[in-house]
Amino acid sequence: MSKAFTRESDGDDDEDGGAMPAVPAGTKNYITREGYDRLRAELFGLIDEERPRIVEVVHWAASNGDRSENGDYLYGKKRLREIDRRIRFLTKRLEIAEVVEPSVHHGRDQVFFGATVTYCDESGHETTITIRGIDEADNTQGQVSWVSPVAQALLKAREGDEVRLMTPTGWRQIEVLRVSYPTPANG
Template sequence: MSKAFTKETDADDDEDLALPPLPAGGKNYITPAGYARLKSELLDLIDNERPKVVEVVHWAASNGDRSENGDYHYGKKRLREIDRRIRFLTKRLEIAEISDPAVHHGNDQVFFGATVTYADESGAAQTVTILGIDEADSGLNQVSWISPIARALLKARVGDEVKLATPGGLKDIEIMEVSYPPPASA
């Protein structure tokens, strides 16, 4: 029998994505805004996107021969992707610990949620915001609280010099400014 007529396994598609690692004994900190974004994505997948794909797969299956039905095969693959993402988001939201950075507004010490401006040995300044691993976006100068730069900055104060471990060796960086979002008005 030709290889073309054997059933392919979908084992690769069904494997759960590994969760990004947390430090031993660490918590999955997330800001209220980050938690809301993840929850919104989860609800959208469950309430909107998944039912639409199920409808397409049902329609495609009702057309008869599924062996050459692109809508059916793509739909089934998309359903697996959606279900995998739903499982991932559900697990992450279950272990999330919401931490509101606004409680530190006006503080000059670096904690979770801080926006920190620091200067390296050459005087070049950079600004980063320390967020949860599920919400940090490096394109927006956001770093995970478990990243090397965040670990170096945490608990330091404005004016402190800290050592940052880089692949090129230790670098001294000085904290220039620390800010937090203002508390939400009630």
């Protein structure tokens, strides 16, 4: 069979690229407006800017003749596959996204999506986290996904409640100290 009829692939094209975890079956893809806008901007940046630029490079490289040893062509084709995979992933995630406005809970002491929660463990160590969507949580910023074990333990708890958290070392008791939400925008 001619090589022209074989599928170029360096992985499974149906993969999400490994960038973000899967949305649990039967749940919604909750996300804040900021997170949604960030993913949407990335999608349009890929479609409107990066993909056309790489297509142009691949077209130029292909016009140079022998493609089998043409680094620009080979790298460009590989990069196009990566971009197309990311575009498919972002499109699917945005289609199922449910934008939630955490500020609607401003002033409440119960933990819901978007809450910033300070809790204390049995040893007295305080930790502050913000519960975000799967596609936007950044643990370097103190953000956790709403499906994470700590968020699942805290959801619907109130200030002063003690909840059980399953950790790799076993069950731990944590106490909710403070719950806050962003201030609603005056519109």
